[in-house]
Amino acid sequence: MSEQAKVTGDFRRASPWPVFIALGFALAELGIFVGYFAVAVGGLLLLGGSVAGILVESGYASSVWRPLAGLGIAFGLLGVALVASQVDPATLDALSVVTDPNGIVGRGLAIVGSGAILVAVGVTGFLLE
Amino acid sequence: MAGQQLALTVLMGLVLVGVAALLTRIEDWRQYTPLAGGSAVAVGEDTGYGHREKPSGVIRWLTTVDHKDIGILYGVFALLALAIGGLMVMVMRFELITPASDVVSAQFYNALLTSHGITMLFLFGTPIIAAFGNYFVPLLIGADDMAFPRINAIAFWLLPPGALLIWGGFLVPGIAPAQTSWTMYTPLSVEQAHVGADLMLLGLHLTGVSATMGAINFIVTIFTERGEDVNWANLDIFSWTMLTQSGLILFAFPLLGSAIVMLLLDRNLGTLFYAVGEGGGPILWQHLFWFFGHPEVYILVLPPMGLISYIIPRFSGRKLFGFKFVVYSTLAIGVLSFGVWAHHMFATGIDPRLRASFMAVSLAIAIPSAVKTFNWITTMWNGRIRLAAPMLFSIGFISNFIIGGVTGVFLAAIPIDLILTDTYYVVGHFHYIVMGAIAFAVFAGIYYWFPIFTGKMYQRTLAKWHFWLSMIGTNVTFFAMLLLGYMEMPRRYASYDMVTVGPLEAQTLLHQAATVGAVILLVGQVIFVWNVVSSWLDAPKVTDTDPWDLKQSGLFTREFGWHADRLTAADGGEQQTVTDGGEKHEATDSPQPGDTEA
């Protein structure tokens, strides 16, 4: 095997991110579907962070902060949509849905939560830099 | 409950901190390697062999985006899955020695049955093909790497978590594994309360995402990354089949993914996609599943057919007979495979007119399959045949494929299917193909390219033992199953002491024969593992730049050109003895006209 390492073209052959993207995706999916919210939030954070990392590494972004915030906004919208789907269209009583979450709302809130954390990290990093 | 949630939260926090810590260590490593820093533009123009260091040890394998490394990862993963799926089925075969249920419980049998099928199809079959594809497509088409090396790595790394989830029901104490069988028919799969079933569905979804990412990568690579002298007319047959297969994956797997998500929603969130008496009803699942499922069997068989079409000419001393027609038949199978799914549903009471049209297309798909068989046989006809291990497995492939294919044609005839469906005949039919053909092609490929994977040569005698034990074991096991099917022995039963439809003694005897065959198969595979491991570790290095003497018959190809280059580069550029005295670089950089057609 050692020969294979040597006889390679002259471009990048290693990246730390793919493993974590896959792991984050798997944890997020598991957490969201089976309803382990801590796992869902953790998985989404790992996924968001690794995607931001790989984007910077491959030159599609110049720093991680913007992608982090962007992904956070996307997750947030997705989660809000899930929660909104459970709001009674007649009364538009969002508060009661959130204070007493059913299965779908709980999942939506987990996604919103991870989105909010990503946005917070992204914005903070952007401002400090 | 609250305590559990808290523990999970703490655990997730620790995982994230661990990841961050690991990343800083990797960052350290990156500071010492010249090219691994921020510069993102690949400098692929430099064709000299730079000694680009990869990190060492485990980190190297965790971070690699090199197509050959990823090919090896896929291969190791798939062979492990093959071993696990194989051991699962051995337990089942021992259970079936006697009519009564006396080795394991019927529930455990069902769980093994489910997991065996899913493991073999999604964790062995699809990944082992990706292993060959990743390793060889770039070499064969003259590309530096896959088009998207990082996506390639992501696709692979989705598989281990997917596998853990699929086996989750066995691994996590206290939850029961799924007992749905690999087809996951509703309403059973909606009503079964096991958490193991949810985990399995999630794992299956991950492997589907992985296969789709891989397929996109292969399509883009073959379209855009070909070397200057590789065009559609001289693209090799293996890459053609990988391209067609990737197209099939692109249409089939996302559909499976959506159907699975709907099933998960039915199970966990109270939707009614497959509920009895609602919209689609349980039959909707069968349509969606088999719209994926039948193309899936061709997803699994096309690249192995490509391997066979690639290897047979090289041990027959002739070009592949009717190359163009082999390509056309590949494409024809690819298209037709989406028009036959309801032949799995003949007995469900669908409209008889629909049934008849699906029967017609199913019979039609036998034609391109027969074209290929004809071409393989004519390639060997009057050839200079060398019965090395890759060739033995290729010939075994043809023989088993014919039996598997002909039994398939019988099943495609509605009146016959109505009698044989859900019997061991079906099990015999598809195992002649998945074991007798697909696995044989995989072995042929591993032996043929062993010098390239490992720089070593396998032990020939052991390889022949492996072949003969596999060939005999396969035929004993699965021919017995065909006969069991004629006796209408139902499939998927843990015990058969309550069966009254046939001569129980003959059935028991045939089940015992199938178990004996399975043991023969197992012995063969143990020899295989021993051969691979011991040759890899202990065999002397291959120094021959053309280990199969391909230049003699003008069938030398790029991947062995790469192998030859590697040998000379490792030697500091010293000239190697070249068997036909030709220029080494001629063979490497501009393939001889003869080999482009094979």
Ligand code: HEM
């Ligand atoms: C010559 C072409 C083929 C024809 C006409 C054909 C026909 C059929 C039919 C009609 C069935 C349904 C039997 C039943 O459940 O009653 C079937 C089952 C099956 N076939 Fe084939 N087949 C062909 C080739 C293949 C190939 C190439 C593969 C694998 C790569 C394959 C794998 C399977 C599998 C896995 C099943 C069983 C699905 C289950 O679990 O119910 N077949 N085949």
Ligand SMILES: [Cu+2]
């Ligand atoms: Cu089919």
